[in-house]
Amino acid sequence: MTQSLKQAGNYRLRDVLRQMTADADPSLVERQEDGSxxxxxxxxxxxxxxxxxxxxxxxxxxxxxxxxxxxxVAGLACDPIEKKPFNHVLPGTDIVTFGMxxxxxxxxxxxxxVTSQALRDPEAGTRVQEVTPEQIVEIARRYGAPAVASSYNEPLITSEWAAAIFREARAAGLRCCYISNGNATPEVLRFLRPLVDCYKVDLKSFNDKHYRELGGVLDNVVETIRNLKQMGFWVEIVTLLVPTFNNDPDEIRQMAAFLASVDPLMPWHITAFHSDYKMDSTPNTTAEDLLAAGEIARAEGMKYVYLGNLPGRLGNWEDTSCHGCGKCLIRRRGFVVIENLMPADGRCPDCGTVVPGIWS
Ligand code: SF4
Structure with missing residues (x-):
């Protein structure tokens, strides 16, 4: 890893970042006659x-x-893959995660x-460090991590950098993952498809007005989830359940019905919010809130619903059980895999049902 770019007295994040660029991939840009x-x-x-x-x-x-x-990178860590969260990808392994x-x-x-709003919020911001794709892959090799992920900031907006790392990672036999808000385009998904195995989408709401408050559009995210599945990415969905924002039972039901219409076997993580950033007076999500949301999700047909961020307080909702016979195949508490009975081919040892995922 190279030295920090932060220099006492003359640090201007925007200026530093403007030196650390490459040309956009030609498939992700269209020049206009007026120079736009x-x-x-x-x-x-x-x-x-x-x-x-x-x-x-x-x-x-x-x-x-x-x-x-x-x-x-502005962040680089070796984390449990369950933290991303992926519950149907190489359980119990580590994943080297980088962010810009x-x-x-x-x-x-x-x-x-602190990283995502670094260019908007004077309170945010952090050091950045120069690094090469080869160095990131070397870190994965040194830690025995079978996968790398782009996360911490929105990876779509830095897709060329992720692609450079993933080319090296693929050559070294590693899986490559995106941890994304799902505000994608067909163009960027086509660009990523040869390089990305697993894609986590944050489905934040099913209310377009709420999405616009966050700076997004519900339809874009809905379309991304459909496109990812059609294009053959491994997809897991996460919804951070935020009291007063997206915890209305009807909204949870609509989300569940949509996801079930795409693929009822697609894992859906419903996780607990804790007060943070500009919503520091919003109450934390309780275990009861999560359990109620989980019941709605199952009633709408979702087979692999996981509740998270309150380890040990969620019954068996952190575990993976076969959707064919109900046998518990992976037991977890938080990000820790306690027991893993999943065969490498994902076939339930009791009933033979194939549990979808990347198990080896
Ligand atoms: S906000 Fe999205 S479309 Fe606009 S420049 Fe950034 S990545 Fe491109």
Whole structure:
């Protein structure tokens, strides 16, 4: 890992980041005759005028060329894969996770706001460190991690950098994952498809007005989930259950019905909110709130519903049980796998039903 770029007395994050760029992938940009560029890396599809930046504030039009973040991380850690969360991917293993700065949303309850809002909020911001894709893959090798993930900020807006790392990771036999808000476009999903195995989508609400408060559009996320499944990504969904924001039973039912219409076997993690960032007076989600949401999800047909962020207080809702016969195949508490009886081919040893996932 190289030295920090933060220099006492002359640190200006935006200026530093503007030095750490590459050209956008040609499939993610369209030049206009007037020198503007259209960006396709996320669902905002910004028309970026000369010398301006997109809504994410990290993709810039420099003399008619879309420059995009490249060559640094703002966060790098080796975490349990259950923390991402993926419950149907290589259970009990570690995943090297990297993130950059910036986001195309501005969620008031963001739990990664120090990095995601670094270019919007003067209270946010963190050091960045230069790094190469080879160094990240080497860290995965050193820690015995079979996978790498782009997370902490919104990976779609920094897709070229993730792709550079994933090319190295794939060559080293690693799985590659996106931890994303799902505000994608068909163009960026086609760009990612050869490189990304697993895609986690944060379905934040089923109310478009609420999505717009966060800076998004519900239809974009719904369309992304459909497209990911059609294109053959491994997909898990997460919903952070936020009291007064998305915990209305009717809204949970609508989310569940939509997800079941896409694939009732797709894992859905419903997790507890804790007061954070601009929503520090909103009450924490209780175990009872989560259990009620889980029952609704199951009643709508979802087979692999997981409740999270309150380890040990959620009965067997942290475990994986075969949807054919109910046999418990993986027992968990929080991010810890206590027992793993899942065969490498995902076939239930009792009834032979195949549990979908990437098990080896
Ligand atoms: S990544 Fe999204 S927000 Fe950023 S410039 Fe491209 S379309 Fe706009």
């Amino acid at each position: 560029v259209r960006c396709f890396a996320c669902g905002h599809r910004c028309l970026v005028r000369p010398s301006r930046e997109g809504i994410c504030r990290v993709r810039l039009n420099c003399d008619g060329t879309l420059k995009v973040p490249y060559g640094y 700065l910036g986001c195309d949303f501005h969620c008031g309850y963001c739990q990664n706001w």
